[in-house]
Amino acid sequence: MVLIAYATERTSHHSESILDSILHHPILAFLWAIIGLLTFLIGIKDFRHHRKCGNGHKHSHK
Numbered sequence: 552m553v554l555i556a557y558a559t560e561r562t563s564h565h566s567e568s569i570l571d572s573i574l575h576h577p578i579l580a581f582l583w584a585i586i587g588l589l590t591f592l593i594g595i596k597d598f599r600h601h602r603k604c605g606n607g608h609k610h611s612h613k
């Protein structure tokens with residue numbers, strides 16, 4: 552929510568360029584939030600998987 556609120560904030564101290572309008576678009580901010588959440592969840596799943604396997608055990612990724 553904070554990311555989306557930041558993305559919709561308009562500042563008056565600089566001119567609005569095309570890059571600014573793209574970077575401050577709320578849909579793009581929401582998309583980055585979803586990507587970050589998925590990356591976080593995949594990282595947790597991978598950590599748990601490797602913790603179960605141990606250091607010396609071989610395993611296969613299915």
